[in-house]
Amino acid sequence: MSDQSEPLLMDVGNTYVHWALGERFGQFLSRHMPLELPVELNEILENIKDVVLVSVRRANVQEELLTLAPTAQWHIAHTFPRSILSSDYDTERLGSDRWVGMLGAVALGLTETGSAVCLIDAGTAVTIDMLRGRHHIGGWIMPGYRVWFDSLLKETDMGLDRPDSPARALGASTNHAVANAWVSAVCAMVALRKAEMPGLSVVVTGGDASRLAPWIPDALYIPDLIFQGLGFWNQHCKAIV
Ligand SMILES: Nc1ncnc2c1ncn2[C@@H]1O[C@H](COP(=O)(O)OP(=O)(O)OP(=O)(O)O)[C@@H](O)[C@H]1O
Ligand SMILES: CC(C)(CO)[C@@H](O)C(=O)NCCC(=O)O
Numbered sequence: 676m677s678d679q680s681e682p683l684l685m686d687v688g689n690t691y692v693h694w695a696l697g698e699r700f701g702q703f704l705s706r707h708m709p710l711e712l713p714v715e716l717n718e719i720l721e722n723i724k725d726v727v728l729v730s731v732r733r734a735n736v737q738e739e740l741l742t743l744a745p746t747a748q749w750h751i752a753h754t755f756p757r758s759i760l761s762s763d764y765d766t767e768r769l770g771s772d773r774w775v776g777m778l779g780a781v782a783l784g785l786t787e788t789g790s791a792v793c794l795i796d797a798g799t800a801v802t803i804d805m806l807r808g809r810h811h812i813g814g815w816i817m818p819g820y821r822v823w824f825d826s827l828l829k830e831t832d833m834g835l836d837r838p839d840s841p842a843r844a845l846g847a848s849t850n851h852a853v854a855n856a857w858v859s860a861v862c863a864m865v866a867l868r869k870a871e872m873p874g875l876s877v878v879v880t881g882g883d884a885s886r887l888a889p890w891i892p893d894a895l896y897i898p899d900l901i902f903q904g905l906g907f908w909n910q911h912c913k914a915i916v
Contacts, residue, residue: 682750683723684905686772687730687737689799690821691882695902696723698764711740719746727752727909729901732752754910762811762825769811772901773802778912779904780878783897790874793865795891796900797883803864805872815864820883823857838906843890858890865891 686693687867691702692710696719697888703713712720720726720743729752732735741749755774760781762769776796785792793808804814818826824837838854843862846852867874879888880900888896897903 680724681728681853682725682909683719683747685726685728685730685740685904686775686901687728687732687740688834688882689731692740692818693765693901695899700902701900705736708735710736710743712743717743720747723747725750727754727905729771729905729908731770731772750909750913752905752912754912755799755908755914756912759912759913760809760811770802772796772798773804773814774793775904775908776802776880776900777804777806777904778907779880779897779900780806781789781809782903782907783820783868783900785876788876790876791872792902793868793875793877795861795884795887795894797876797878797879797881797887799882801861801883802867803861805868815841817864818857819881820854820886821858823850824853827853829846841886852871858887861887 681697684695687705687807692705693702694716701713703711723744725748726744734762738750753771766854776782776794778795780786780792786809794804796802799819799822802814803820805812824835828835835853836850838850840850841854841858841915843858844855846855865877866903877891877894879896880898884896888894
């Protein structure tokens with residue numbers, strides 16, 4: 676039985692759906708339809724009153740999720756008050772997961788320190804977003820670790836296996852040449868921003884964050900940043916249109 680007073684938080688990404696309820700959390704694949712939910716989550720959905728969801732997938736994934744708990748109140752994070760977080764980006768297109776990740780930085784007070792913040796979310800895609808206080812000044816999108824390999828596998832005749840532990844050094848094998856190029860690309864992008872913004876704080880999150888964080892000096896590794904952001908959106912943004 677779940678504690679019905681707190682909402683179930685869900686982040687529907689391009690590869691995984693991540694969920695959290697208090698101390699409980701998990702993930703399942705978002706790309707296989709119909710969705711195959713873990714038993715624990717199905718049990719939670721039978722009793723839950725509120726679900727707070729952010730999604731970057733097509734509407735049909737969201738619709739299928741909604742049918743799994745028809746009596747629950749679903750709160751979908753897709754509007755973001757500019758009074759709380761503004762952006763120079765094309766806000767019609769800025770991914771909801773990026774907005775919510777940045778709200779996670781706001782929730783943790785990282786935007787109030789006087790230093791600019793560089794937020795790296797290493798998932799299916801890697802997004803790198805820059806914040807000055809509660810203002811998003813822009814960002815970058817590049818392939819995530821798996822997609823980086825998959826694109827070369829598809830377009831070349833190289834045989835490739837993804838190493839578990841990529842590094843920033845030069846590669847001495849095909850696999851490490853590709854893997855280390857990915858780490859080095861992200862590190863170089865961060866170094867570019869740091870050169871322009873001394874004192875920049877760097878935050879790393881997402882499924883591949885643990886592969887990157889050791890190579891970025893002074894990076895803060897915050898695995899649950901998206902859930903911090905979803906909780907903040909639910910409390911402070913949902914009611915503001
Ligand atoms: N258990 C796992 N099995 C396979 N890959 C994993 C696993 N855990 C983490 N990863 C890595 O994490 C990446 C996906 O990250 P994450 O779960 O943050 O993506 P996502 O939220 O689905 O993507 P996005 O937020 O970009 O839409 C995969 O590409 C893979 O490299
Ligand atoms: C970039 C991704 C795929 C990262 O999950 C997502 O945020 C997205 O689909 N964004 C829309 C495009 C944009 O943010 O400019």
